[in-house]
Amino acid sequence: MERGKVKKKDKGKEAEKGKEDKEKRKDSEKEKTKDREKEKGKGKEERSRNKEEDKKKESESDKEKEQLKGKEDDRRVLGKPVLEPPEKNNHILVLGLDGAGKTSVLYSLALNRVQHSEAPTQGFHEVCINTEHSQMEFLEIGGSEPFRSYWEMYVSRGLLLIFVVDSADHNRLPEAKKYLHRLIKINPIIPLVVFANKQDLKTAYHITDIHEALGLSDVGNDRTMFLFGTQVTENGSEIPSTMQDAKDLIAHLATHMQ
Numbered sequence: 001m002e003r004g005k006v007k008k009k010d011k012g013k014e015a016e017k018g019k020e021d022k023e024k025r026k027d028s029e030k031e032k033t034k035d036r037e038k039e040k041g042k043g044k045e046e047r048s049r050n051k052e053e054d055k056k057k058e059s060e061s062d063k064e065k066e067q068l069k070g071k072e073d074d075r076r077v078l079g080k081p082v083l084e085p086p087e088k089n090n091h092i093l094v095l096g097l098d099g100a101g102k103t104s105v106l107y108s109l110a111l112n113r114v115q116h117s118e119a120p121t122q123g124f125h126e127v128c129i130n131t132e133h134s135q136m137e138f139l140e141i142g143g144s145e146p147f148r149s150y151w152e153m154y155v156s157r158g159l160l161l162i163f164v165v166d167s168a169d170h171n172r173l174p175e176a177k178k179y180l181h182r183l184i185k186i187n188p189i190i191p192l193v194v195f196a197n198k199q200d201l202k203t204a205y206h207i208t209d210i211h212e213a214l215g216l217s218d219v220g221n222d223r224t225m226f227l228f229g230t231q232v233t234e235n236g237s238e239i240p241s242t243m244q245d246a247k248d249l250i251a252h253l254a255t256h257m258q
């Protein structure tokens with residue numbers, strides 16, 4: 001009897017244990033399925049993250065390509081300085097002392113956004129600027145001493161003279177004045193556009209002082225003459241409205257001189 005009882009108890013216990021084991025198995029199966037689902041989820045997440053990264057990389061390389069293309073396009077528009085004097089006449093001449101900002105102004109007019117020059121112009125620099133109604137051939141001649149003798153050669157056959165001065169370089173304004181007056185004497189009809197550049201500098205003279213310092217009231221009553229305050233500041237920014245106005249006026253004058 002005793003034994004039987006024990007057996008019965010044991011049987012009961014065994015059955016209980018069996019149930020528990022089943023439950024445990026079920027639980028662990030559930031856990032495993034959860035884990036599998038989690039892994040699947042993780043896999044999906046990872047795949048979509050990888051896709052996003054690939055997309056990001058693609059758009060970054062597209063941006064780089066665009067930037068490179070932009071730079072190439074800029075280089076095509078801006079050309080390169082050359083040592084050989086160009087043959088053609090009817091240029092819009094861009095002259096003025098070294099460092100006045102001729103190249104920077106020219107680049108910015110050509111691109112319609114601010115672009116500083118990277119080096120002094122050693123020789124000649126031709127830039128063609130197209131507008132809606134006209135095509136303009138600009139010629140900058142370097143402002144350093146060795147190139148100044150060419151200024152006079154070209155001014156007699158130029159269409160228009162743009163004379164650029166550094167408005168903050170007070171000490172060299174008399175020198176700039178001397179060259180400007182020499183040039184306009186050679187060609188009594190060439191229209192003159194003066195750029196009082198570097199207006200962004202604190203020490204820059206106001207255009208009325210530049211007018212005075214360059215003796216512009218003696219330039220001649222019959223000559224067309226304009227004076228603009230200009231500035232070439234942060235690379236890539238929009239050109240100031242005065243420079244846009246100056247560009248429109250230059251296009252207008254050049255068409256009427258042809």
Ligand SMILES: Nc1nc2c(ncn2[C@@H]2O[C@H](COP(=O)(O)OP(=O)(O)OP(=O)(O)O)[C@@H](O)[C@H]2O)c(=O)[nH]1
Binds near residue numbers: 116120143200
């Ligand atoms: N702050 C300021 N700097 C300018 C401006 N324009 C030009 N510069 C700077 O002045 C320096 C000379 O500019 P360039 O455009 O090379 O001058 P340039 O008249 O062409 O000189 P050359 O080619 O040597 O005759 C560069 O460091 C330009 O970045 C301006 O409006 N404001």
Ligand SMILES: [Mg+2]
Binds near residue numbers: 102117120121142143
């Ligand atoms: Mg230059």
